[in-house]
Amino acid sequence: MDAVRDLLNWRSLRWKTCLLVTVCCCAVALTIGTLVHSSTLARSMNDGAAEATAALRTGLDAYERDGVPSPGLHLVPGELPQELLNRLDDRRDKRQAPEAERGAVTWYEEPGAGDHPSMWAARLYRGKPVAAEIDMTSDLLTRRALDRHMWKYSLLALAFVVPVSALAAELPYRRLRRVARTTRRITDGDLTARTGAGRGNDEITAISATVDSMADSLHLRLLTEQRFTADVAHELRTPLMGLVTASELLPEGEATGLVQDRVRVLRALVEDLLEISRLDAGAERAEPRRVLLADAVAESVERTGLDTRFVTRDALSAETDPRRLDRIVTNLVVNAHRHGRTPVEVTVAGTTVTVRDHGPGFPPALLAEGPQRFRTGTPERGRGHGLGLTIALGQAQVLGASLSFANAPDGGAVATLGLPSDAARPIHNG
Numbered sequence: 311m312d313a314v315r316d317l318l319n320w321r322s323l324r325w326k327t328c329l330l331v332t333v334c335c336c337a338v339a340l341t342i343g344t345l346v347h348s349s350t351l352a353r354s355m356n357d358g359a360a361e362a363t364a365a366l367r368t369g370l371d372a373y374e375r376d377g378v379p380s381p382g383l384h385l386v387p388g389e390l391p392q393e394l395l396n397r398l399d400d401r402r403d404k405r406q407a408p409e410a411e412r413g414a415v416t417w418y419e420e421p422g423a424g425d426h427p428s429m430w431a432a433r434l435y436r437g438k439p440v441a442a443e444i445d446m447t448s449d450l451l452t453r454r455a456l457d458r459h460m461w462k463y464s465l466l467a468l469a470f471v472v473p474v475s476a477l478a479a480e481l482p483y484r485r486l487r488r489v490a491r492t493t494r495r496i497t498d499g500d501l502t503a504r505t506g507a508g509r510g511n512d513e514i515t516a517i518s519a520t521v522d523s524m525a526d527s528l529h530l531r532l533l534t535e536q537r538f539t540a541d542v543a544h545e546l547r548t549p550l551m552g553l554v555t556a557s558e559l560l561p562e563g564e565a566t567g568l569v570q571d572r573v574r575v576l577r578a579l580v581e582d583l584l585e586i587s588r589l590d591a592g593a594e595r596a597e598p599r600r601v602l603l604a605d606a607v608a609e610s611v612e613r614t615g616l617d618t619r620f621v622t623r624d625a626l627s628a629e630t631d632p633r634r635l636d637r638i639v640t641n642l643v644v645n646a647h648r649h650g651r652t653p654v655e656v657t658v659a660g661t662t663v664t665v666r667d668h669g670p671g672f673p674p675a676l677l678a679e680g681p682q683r684f685r686t687g688t689p690e691r692g693r694g695h696g697l698g699l700t701i702a703l704g705q706a707q708v709l710g711a712s713l714s715f716a717n718a719p720d721g722g723a724v725a726t727l728g729l730p731s732d733a734a735r736p737i738h739n740g
Contacts, residue, residue, distance in 0.1 A: 323482070323486065324479045325476075327475060327479035328472055328475050328476045331472060331475035332468065332472055332475075335468055335471055336468070339460075339464035339468075343457070343460045343461070343464065346460065347457060347460075350456060351453065354446075354453060355418060358418065358449065359429060359431065362429040362430060362443070363416065363431045365382060365442040366383070366414055366431040366442035368380070369383035370383070382443050383441075383442050384441045384443065391419060393417055394415070394417045395439060397417055398433070401415050414432060414433040416429065416431045417429075417432075421447075425447065425450065428445060428446060429443070429444050430442070482512075482514055486517075488505055488506075489514070489517055492504065492521060493521055501525055501529040502529065504525060505518040505521050505522055539583055539586065542583065546580050546583075554577060557570045585701055586700060594705075594708045595708070596630075597631050599629070599630075599631075600627055600629055601627060601628060601630060601632050602627050603625050603628050603661060606636070607635070607658050608620055610636040610643075613636070614640055614643050614644060614647075616644070617652065617654075618647075618655070619655045619656070620657075621656070621657045622657070622658045623660075624660055625659070625660065626660050628661050628729045628730075630711075631708075631709060634705045634708060635709070637702070638702045638711075639665070641698040641701055641702040643665055645698045645725075646665055646667035646669075647667070649669065651668050654668075655667075661729040662729070663727040663729075664725070664726050664727075665724070665725045665726075665727075666718060666722055666723065666725075668721060670723075671718070671722060671723045672715050672717055677715060680703065680715070681699035681700045681702075681715070702725075706727060709730075710730050711727055711730060712726075712728040714726045714728075
């Protein structure tokens with residue numbers, strides 16, 4: 311289907327190349343045809359004039375010798391075309407009488423309805439105009455045949471050159487399409503995609519090599535960031551555990567409660583960082599088993615301890631990892647309470663889980679680019695480190711599920727988790 315769509319795309323490089331080749335071929339054929347036609351016509355006129363002049367001279371010589379005019383020799387001025395007489399008068403006015411007697415003028419009479427052109431040659435003989443006429447029909451037919459052949463063979467050449475140019479343009483077009491596909495994969499997050507530039511010194515090879523180099527650089531930077539995040543989280547974990555233990559030994563008091571609360575927040579942040587580093591490294595693997603989706607989601611909502619409305623409609627069982635499903639639902643519910651406004655609603659319909667709040671909704675950047683770690687979003691949705699939704703999205707990818715974010719028409723943020731449909735199974739009572 312994509313190949314047909316590419317073939318019908320008249321703005322593609324393939325068809326632009328064919329159009330350019332066609333225009334160039336037509337321009338060359340038109341130029342050569344015009345030059346050949348003009349040159350042939352000029353030579354035909356020169357040869358015809360020379361032949362008519364020779365016929366006039368021969369006819370006058372025979373007339374002087376025999377006293378009988380030869381065929382094609384016109385001695386009566388009324389038989390001569392007016393244009394020929396006018397040209398003869400112009401010659402006579404411009405020259406003296408002896409020169410006018412010797413000089414001859416020629417005139418090509420265009421073909422009429424019968425397609426029988428003539429070449430005339432005239433001069434003054436004993437003070438009167440005489441002329442000779444030769445038939446130029448064969449010459450006209452020859453020139454017309456030459457024009458037809460030039461058109462015919464030019465069209466045949468175009469019929470051959472255009473498909474060949476399309477085939478010749480297909481190779482660079484395919485290479486450019488491969489570069490475009492690789493670039494789209496890199497844009498979608500697959501930094502392992504490469505164009506396979508190959509060998510060559512043309513511009514497409516240079517573009518391919520540049521895209522591969524860019525992907526290598528981005529991949530290296532991402533790996534460096536992931537390693538840094540994992541190293542920081544691991545380095546913080548050990549002293550943090552000591553800090554947790556020490557905070558639990560503090561005497562009861564307001565300051566102790568504040569310290570313990572901040573320690574719990576810090577511990578949760580470090581655990582989130584460790585989880586993200588495992589997701590980034592691809593070390594997470596799902597352990598699916600058959601669960602009742604409504605029951606599993608209800609337990610996750612209850613464990614949050616937050617006031618959340620729970621609704622089920624035709625819920626199914628699903629083959630999924632309960633621990634990762636719990637992590638996703640918990641993060642979505644906590645995010646809805648933290649950044650949105652009540653009431654928060656969780657709905658299970660089939661194999662789809664929807665979490666909605668009634669706050670200001672997701673910021674445009676999140677809707678356009680997805681959740682970003684350490685991005686707090688818009689001020690009206692409160693503050694946060696942006697790890698909750700990032701982790702939820704990563705865990706959904708491990709499960710092979712889809713997680714989308716949108717804003718409800720009447721206000722509020724809506725997060726929709728869709729488990730794979732082939733993992734669903736109806737719930738049978740009894």
